[in-house]
Amino acid sequence: MSSKAADVIASALRERIETGEFTGGRLPAERTLSEHYATTRITLREALGLLEAQGIIYREVRRGWFVAPPRLIYNPSHHSHFHAMALEQGRVATTQVIEAREVSAQLTVARHLHLCEGDTVYRIRRLRRVDGRAVLYVEHYLNPAYFPGLLSEDLTRSLTELYTQRYDIRYGGARFTILPGPLPSRAAPALNVASGTPGLLITRINRDQHDRVIDCDCEYWRYDALCVDVEV
Structure with a gap:
């Protein structure tokens, strides 16, 4: 079960995505995001995983996280x-x-x-x-x-x-x-x-x-x- 902190971060990230904040569709590096939300990489990855499961973002090996286009x-x-x-x-x-x-x-x-x-x-x-x-x-x-x-x-x-x-x-x-x-x-x-x-x-x-x-x-x-x- 996801932690409350991960839920809060996922919700905040989703709002930023919906407002078109991430130019080019690429999210900042995990280290940058974890520092921004003052959280651990483990909690951040849990939040990213929640958004990935919803089809809002996707991950590519050695490239990072991206805003998912329409299916x-x-x-x-x-x-x-x-x-x-x-x-x-x-x-x-x-x-x-x-x-x-x-x-x-x-x-x-x-x-x-x-x-x-x-x-x-x-x-x-x-x-x-x-x-x-x-x-x-x-x-x-x-x-x-x-x-x-x-x-x-x-x-x-x-x-x-x-x-x-x-x-x-x-x-x-x-x-x-x-x-x-x-x-x-x-x-x-x-x-x-x-x-x-x-x-x-x-x-x-x-x-x-x-x-x-x-x-x-x-x-x-x-x-x-x-x-x-x-x-x-």
Whole structure:
């Protein structure tokens, strides 16, 4: 349970954030804040943790604390691609390709794609940013039978558009699994957080217009960057 002192500091910091005091969105160093509030670093970090849990601030490894921008609204039932989704909300999205190659499918991925364990699949690892902030590390697994030559394409662009324009493949149905949990060691560094930091894993298995399973996305989101909003 949080101490009264931490609650008071968190409330004071929140008021300062809401008035736009921190130019550039970066909070002062922890030492500066602890001196300002005449408190210990332990109590200050408790207060910062309270604000982090509320999605008001976020932390990056070796960089410090920042005011959190509005969460990206994400409706998994829509097939609007990442860049379009961000643009619709007045945000700027960018994509960085970390890796793109053929690999042997592990059992879980093989089952998702209706293949056999060890079959060849395309694996594309990408880091996605909103307004310059890394918010999503994603691994795409594709059945190469449907996408010959895809690895030679510009993979910073939308795969949704690439599927349609080059392969005449459009998304049909999809199955989603959404689970909270710690970010794995392969995703956390890319998102500028410590391994084990809370995150959100969204697994999406996609079918095309002919009801064929064509790919599987494993999305690792910073939990403080996303709001899942689905209208039924």
